[in-house]
Amino acid sequence: MVVGIGGVAVGAEPGAGQPGRAGMGRPTRRELTRGLFASVAALAFAPVVAASRPVPPAGAPAGTSFDETYRGRRIRGALVPAAERAVDGGEWQVTVDGRPLHLMRRADGSWLSMVDHYSSYPTPLAATRGAVDEMGPGQRLRDPAPGHMHMGGDHGVRA
Known part of the structure; x- marks a missing residue:
């Protein structure tokens, strides 16, 4: 990010620098939804992966x-x-x-x-x-x- 005249960011992502938005340490709803979806997908495929591996005695x-x-x-x-x-x-x-x-x-x-x-x-x-x-x-x-x-x-x- 480049800071221009008066401390205004030039070329920054939309929403960057605003409270509660990306870039300020708090994820957006879209990022939370993606993370939740990835977690659910991983949990859904875990039994399939586990069943495909032979289990030793x-x-x-x-x-x-x-x-x-x-x-x-x-x-x-x-x-x-x-x-x-x-x-x-x-x-x-x-x-x-x-x-x-x-x-x-x-x-x-x-x-x-x-x-x-x-x-x-x-x-x-x-x-x-x-x-x-x-x-x-x-x-x-x-x-x-x-x-x-x-x-x-x-x-x-x-x-």
Whole structure:
């Protein structure tokens, strides 16, 4: 703002310098309405944003679960802690469309799935996504026989 002759502002916004108007520390009705509308919009979208984020199990540290849709398939995984497994802290239980997918930890710390024995992945999530990539659009994982973890034979395993 430039002050002209006699202390009159030259080139100032309309209403600036008047009591109760913008520029004097008090917002206008339009500014209050915009702020109120923005707050209401943020509150309206908060549940949508919160619902779109996967929620880890209670008390679980970050990186111990995932739940997402990948290439049209629902993939879920959670690290189930086991006291007797001190080496890696537990076992991953993973499902693709509700059917179990067995993951194995390699000696170098990478992961592989029962669907593809030849590829290694840095995380269980990456291994699960790799298994989905290897499965055809119409293929589904089969439920293993009770007490039988090896899924050899004609079960869609590429070995």
